Amino acid sequence: MNSASPAEPQGGARAWLVWGVAVGGYFLAMLHRNGLGVAALEAQSRFDVGPALLSLLPMLQLLVYVILQVPAGLLADRLGPRYTLVMGMAAMAIGSCMFALAPGIEVAVVGRFLIGLGDALVFLNVIRLAALWFPRARYALVSGLTGVVGGTGQVASAAPLAWALGGIGWVAAFLATAGLTVLMALLMLVVVRDRPTGAAGHSTVADPISAWAALKEALRADGPRIGMAHHAAVMAPFTMMMVLWGYPFLVNGLGLSESVAALTLTGLAAGALPLAPLAGVLVGRRPGVRAYFALVFGATLSLGWLLLVLWPDGAPVPLGVAVLALSALGQTMAPTISFDFARDGIPAGRTGVASGLVNMSGFTTAVVCTVAAGAILQALPEDPTSYQVAFVPMAVTTVLSTCVLAVFIRRRVRT
Structure with a gap:
């Protein structure tokens, strides 16, 4: 039965709007998150820093994003998606302005910190709006589409910003990005509402509980725990490659030319995007396939x-x-499966904490393995096989996360 119950939101044109x-705010967040890549060389010259110190900027931003996932989920459950999204947009706009006008690396670091803070508030609230505006059977589809938009922002972030940096310069390019973010914040204030008009419970939370109780509720439920294990297993590998190590691996590890490596990485990231909505439709119609899909894909990626x-x-x-192609598919499919699991056993008005835990698991794994790979490569002599050793932590965490996923799914089936 696919029809929504009377207590469920009905979706419709207003929900899609x-x-x-x-x-659209999530698209901009991905633009902010990945924009430093094409600006790295100019940033190194502008701030007069070496590559080691410069590499701390994206890692700091990602670390802030990871640390704030659960607090962002708590804030979303307390304040509601509309105002939390606007706060995120404001933080990214201020951070982008500081980065554009920074006289030195210190101010640039603060700017990237604010961008990471704002970024942390966006994704959770987009999928939380999906929980509040769409029927349960549509949640996987909308989560998948959200991932597609984010992936498109990730793929498209390089070319427009590179063009802007070359055409209008550093300051104007990043100020223009900040201006677009401010316009998006104003549009959110006008259009976005936390719930459909007339929905049961006009408050932004369902039976408000303490932060500790919300954490315990999410960690005790089978769905969020399965989502956390799945996200760590399938989302982290390609995130690590896109953040830092994919291009060096293709060039120095596999021997591809720089142009072929760049085209390969971009093509893999873009090519996997259309499959997420298809999986979302399938999961919405047949929720039972989630477990089989998660286990089979996790095992294949581990192998x-x-x-x-x-x-x-x-x-x-x-x-x-x-392996990179499989990893790209895993990253694209993660929102469809992981966050659909996270909703199981959690009221729609309290999905922020559960979603924050799921997102935190994947990104924490990615950050730890990215740093570990860098430390190993630093210690080893330069050689194509060095990347095999450097990627051992990711291989191990993928296998272990898949094993934990299998245990949680089996326990859920038995109970």
Whole structure:
């Protein structure tokens, strides 16, 4: 039965409009998050810093994002999506202005901190609006589409910003990005509402509980725990590659030319995007397929990463590209499956904490493995096989997360 019960939101054109404006903010958040990549060389010259110190900027931003996931979920459950999204947009706009006008690295660091803070408030509230505006059967589809928009922002962030930096300069480019963010915040104030008119319980929370009680509620429920394990297993690998190590691995580890490596990484990221909505439709109609899909894909990805790090004398190009392709698909599909699991057993008005825990699990894994890979590469002599050793932490965490996922799913089936 696909029809929504009377207590459920009905969706419709108004729901898609609210979500569309909110997910536009997520697109901008991805632009802010990934924009430093194409500006790295100019930033190094502008702030007169070396590559080691410069690399701390994206890692600091991502670390802030990870640390604030649960607090952001609590804030979303207390304040509601509309005003929390506006706060996130404001923080990113201020951070972008500071980064544009920064006279030195110190102010630039503060600017990237504010961008990470604002970024942390966006995604959770977009999918929380999906929980409040759409029927349960549509949640996986809307979560998947949210991931597609974010992935599109990730893929598209490089070219427009590179053009702007070359055409109008550093200050104007980042101030223009800040201006777009302010306009999006104003549009959110006008269009976005926390709940449909006439929805049961006009407050932004369902039976408000303390922060500690909300955490216990999320951690005791099977759905969020399964979502956390799934997100760590399938979302983290390609995130690590896109944040830092994908391009160096393709060039120095597999021997591809720089142009081919860049095209390969972009093509893999873009090529996986259309599959998320299809999976969302399937999960919405047949929720039982989530467990089978999660286990099969987690096991396949684990096998791929084990082969990548254990292949004698360096992984061949077809294997390396295939593992990256599987990882790109995992990152794209993660919102569809992981956050749909997170909703199980949690009231729609308190999904912020559960979603924050799920998001935190994947990004924490990505950050830890990214830093570990850098430390290993720093310690080893430069060699194509060095990347195999450097990627052992990611292979291990993928396998362990998949095993935990299997335990949680089996326990849920037995109970």
